[in-house]
Amino acid sequence: MIYLDANATTPLLPEVLDAMLPWLREGFHNPNASYRGAKEARKAIEDAREKVAALIGADPDEIVFTSGGTESTNAALKWLARLVGRKSGKVITSAIEHSAVLKPVETFADVGYAVTKAGVDAGGRLLVDEYRTACEAAKEGGGFASIMWANNETGVIQPIDEACEIAKQNGLAFHTDAIQAVGKIPVSVREGPVDFLSLSGHKFHGPKGVGALYVRSGARFEPLLRGGGQEKDRRSGTENTAGIVGLGKAAELAAARLAAWQTPAAIRSAFEAKVVESITGCTINGDLIHRLPGTSHLSFTGCEAAGLLILLDDLGVACSAGSACMTGKQQPSHVQKAMGFSDAKAKSSLRFGFSSLSTMEEAMEAAAALAKAVEKLRRVQGGNTGPVVVYSV
Template sequence: MIYLDSNATTPMSPGVVEAMMPWMTEKFCNPNASYAGAKEARKAIEAAREQVAALIGAEPDEIVFTGGGTESTNMALKWLARWVGRKTGRVVTSVIEHSAVLKPVQTFEDVGYAVERCPVDAGARLDLDAFSSACRAAREGGGFASLMWANNETGTIQPVADALIHAKESGLAFHTDAIQAVGKIPVDVREVPVDFLSLSGHKFHGPKGVGALFIRSGCRFEPMVRGGGQESDRRSGTENVAGIVGLGKAAELARLRLEHDPHGRVTGKLRDLFEERVVEGLKGVTVNGDLIHRLPNTTHLSFEGCEAAGLLILLDDKGVACSAGSACMTGKMKPSHVQKAMGFSDAKAKSSLRFGFSHMTTEEEAERAATDLIVSVEKLRRVQGGNTGPVAIYS
C-alpha cells in the first residue's frame, strides 16, 4: 500500500512501538500505587510529559494527558463555556473548524450563548477583519475564541498569532486546535501564547487513543472528568501508560525532525513532486487551498469531469490510500462545511481528493501514486464522459 492519508492518521514510528512494548507486557503496574513497579510507571509518564512539553515549548506541568484530540478540545471548550457563562458569554470561531469544535459550540449556542463563526477566503484562510470585529463585539460580555492552527481538509495554516492578538485585545481567552499542525510544523506556545492547545498522538506517528491538552500556567481550569484526581486533578482516570509513553516518544522524534527540517522541506518536496506530476499529466486539475500558507504534507485536488467516489475505488485497487475531499453523508457525496465555506460547487466537491504525505513516504511512492492517479482519472473520465478544461490553480 502507498499510504497518502496522513491527515487522517499516521503509521507509528518503529521507535514509538519499541518504547511502548514493555508497558503493554511486563510493566503493567498502576502508576498511582506505591510500590517500585508503580513508581517506575509514574516516572515514565512524567518523562513523556517533558517530551510533549518540549515539542510545543511548554512547561511539563502545563501538559494534561487525555484520550485524544477530541477529548482535549472538549475539555477546554466546555470549561471556557462554564467560565464565561451563557447569559453574556460569546464564542468566536471560524466556519471551517473540525467537528470537535463545531459540535460543542453548537450545543453552547443551543442553550443561549452568542456564537460568531467567522468566514474564510477561497483558500480556506481566516478573514481576520471579521474575526477582529467578532472579538470586539464579545468584549463587553466576555467570551472566548477557538481557532484551528491548520485545516484538516486543505492543510491551510491559519493566522493564529494575528488572531490571538485580536482576541487578547478584547480580553478573550483563546484555544487552538493544533491537532493537524503539531509535529508537522513548528508550534511554540512561547511565541504564540495561546491559553489552551489540543494535540493528538496519532497525527504525528504516535499511538491512537492518546492526546494532550496544554493549559497555560495561571489559567483557571476545572476538570470535565472527576474521580481519583489523576493528572493533578485535571483529568481523572488511571493513566494509559503505554499510550502516554508512545506519545512522548513520538513527540521527541517529531521535535528532532523539526530541529533538522523546521519547514518540512523533505516532505514538502514529495508533495510538490506529486502535484507537479499530476498537473503536468492531466487537464482540468485544481490545487485547492492557500498555496503559500499550508502544511508541507498536504495537497487537496479537484478533477473536472471525474467523481472522487469512483477515483477512490480505482486508487484503492492500485494500492493507493487517500481520502475524498468531501464528506460522505448517508451514502451520498456532499460538500463538507469547509468546501462550502471555500465556495465549492457540488460538482467540484464531488471531484476532490486529499493526499497526505509524511516523512515515511518515499519519492518512489510519490511518483507511482501520481502515475496511478493519472491513469485512474483518465479511465474514469472515459467511463463518465467527463469534459475537461485548462488547468486552474487557486492561490
C-alpha cells in the first residue's frame, strides 16, 4: 500500500517507538510518585517538554501535555469563552477551521456569543480585511480570535503573524490550531506572538493520543480538566509517560528535518506534474505559494471522489476526500464551499498527503494509479473532462 494520507495521520517512526518502549515496560511508574522509578519517569517527561518547546520556539514551562489536538483546542477556546463572558463576548474565527474549532464555536453561538467567521479567497487564504473588521468590532466588550496555521484539507498556510498582530491591536487573545503545521514547516510562537497554540503528535510521526497546548507565559489560563492538579494544575490526569516521550522524540526528529530542509515538497511537485500531464480536467486547488510542502488537493471533472477512493484502494493507494474526521459524510466540504467550489467540484476532490517517509517512486506509482482510476471512472460515469485548470496566485 502506498500511503498518501499524512494529513490524517503519519506512521510512527522506528526511533520514536524505540524511545517509547522502555516506558511501556519497566518505566511504568506514576511520574507523580516520590520513589526512584517515578522520578525517572518525571525526568523523561520534562526532557520531552524541552524538545516540544524547542520545536515551536517556546519555553518548556509554556508546554502543557494533553491527549491530542482536539483537547488542546477545546481547552484553549472554552477557557477564553469563560474569560470574556457571553453577555458581550465576541469570537472571531475563519470559515475553514477544523471541526475541533467550529464545534465549540457553534456552542458559544448557541448560548449568546457573537461569532464571526471570516471568509477566504479562492486560494483558501484568509480575507484579512474582513477579519480585521471583525476584530475591530470586537474591541468594545472583549473577545478572542482563533485562526488555523494551515488547513487540514488543502494545506494552505494562513497569514498567522498578521492575524495575530491584528488581534493584539484590538486587545483580543489569539489562539491558533497549528496541528497541521507543527513538524512540517517552521513554527515560532514568538513571531506572532500567539497566546495559545494546539499541536498533535501523530501528525509528525509521533504516537496518537498525545499532544500539547502552548500557553504563553503570563497569559491567564484555567484548566479544562480538573482533578489531581498535574501539569502544574493546567491539565489533570496521570501523564502518559510513554506517549509524551514519543511526542518529544518525534519533535526532536522533526526539528532536525526542518533544519536540514528535508521536506516532501519536491516529491509532491513531481506527483502533481505527472498528474496534470496524464489526466485532463484536473485542477490543483489552493494557493500554490502558501501551502504545506506535503499536501496536494486535486479535483477531477467527471468523477466523484467516493468512486475514485474505492478504485485507488484496489490499486494500492491510500488517500482521502478531505478531513478524516468527516469521512462518510455526504455533504460537500465546508472548506471547499468557502473557497467557492461548486458542489460537483467539491465532490470530485481528493487530498494527497506526503510525509517524510514518502518516496519519489511511490509518488510516480500513485500518479499512474490515479490516471487509471480516473479513466475507468469517467468511462463508467460518462463524465466530461474539460481542460486542465490549475489555480495560481
